[in-house]
Amino acid sequence: MKDDHSPSPVCDCRESPSDRSIPEQPCEAALATYRRALTQGSLPAAAAPPCLLSLHLLIADQDSPGHLIPVPPETASFAALAPIEKAIVEQRRTLRSARATLAAFEGLYAEVHRPERPALTRLSGEAVISKALDAGVSGCRAEVRTAHPGGGRPAHVLAESLPRDLNNLRRGIRQRTLYQHTVRSDRTTLAYIEQVTAEGAEIRTLPEVMDRFIVFDRDLAFIPYSDVPHTALRVRHPALVRFLVRHFDEAWSRAVPVRPERA
Incomplete structure (x- = not known):
């Protein structure tokens, strides 16, 4: 395993407007660093761009403190996407509740105004x-x-x-x-x-x-x-x-x- 302490390239990911911690598209620094981690087996924690950490593509190496090891994207997706999917489920539940509540008020509004201003x-x-x-x-x-x-x-x-x-x-x-x-x-x-x-x-x-x-x-x-x-x-x-x-x-x-x- 090569212990490379060289600084990582500057991360220039295009951030998503809905979640500032998740990049919309990977930057060259992230791709190059992940490739280096796959090739070398691990990297110093200081060499990792923040976007790789937010995507859970690099995690702490339990056998080598201060280093990170690469995680397969399929595995990382569970940790990276789970909070987003949970938030979507919550938003959908909130949306259904809001629609049901407004529908009740819509019926009340129509009941009150229908006799006042018929079409x-x-x-x-x-x-x-x-x-x-x-x-x-x-x-x-x-x-x-x-x-x-x-x-x-x-x-x-x-x-x-x-x-x-x-x-x-x-x-x-x-x-x-x-x-x-x-x-x-x-x-x-x-x-x-x-x-x-x-x-x-x-x-x-x-x-x-x-x-x-x-x-x-x-x-x-x-x-x-x-x-x-x-x-x-x-x-x-x-x-x-x-x-x-x-x-x-x-x-x-x-x-x-x-x-x-x-x-």
Whole structure:
């Protein structure tokens, strides 16, 4: 056995970000030192890079104090990997426990909030619909999208909408509305459009608008409830609201702006 007291090369292992004691890849010093240990049978403890010790590839020589002997990697893996595997098992157990606990709270949350804010709510009667729209307007934070099929809108509907829309615009809410081309010849609707566009509203028209709906921000919408008069459906389901937003934005890109003064 050769007793080599020469210093070991400097260890430059790339350390693992998850465990600073275990190298991500072996360095040249570790490979060279382990080869020397295999060839010579043992090495002085001072000649061993720290990474070989953390991997349990070199252990104390009981017959020669101050020296280390090489260990086969398969054998070393039991000592090197056992703490890591134990930690993984513990983390998985913690993960399962956390999921189970959160699932219990999720059920409680759904139980409490389901009756408060259902995804779909049928609204019956003009007064009820009007109050729901007022609540949507007051809670709006960024943008209102509306689409109206058919020709000009009734004067009493526009008169009811105008104060609500102007108040929204004046507090910085963006408002975009789609009509059909036929409104360009309707004086009542044009008068309304002139007032809201003066406050920043954007109005465009298409040859045909298929659906009537209104969307507040991206989390609340109102659509007709089938063909039943004076009924509406309040929509809070994220996927349905997202669908209406995409439908509107695609139609908006094809629509023509309305300029009331020209009309």
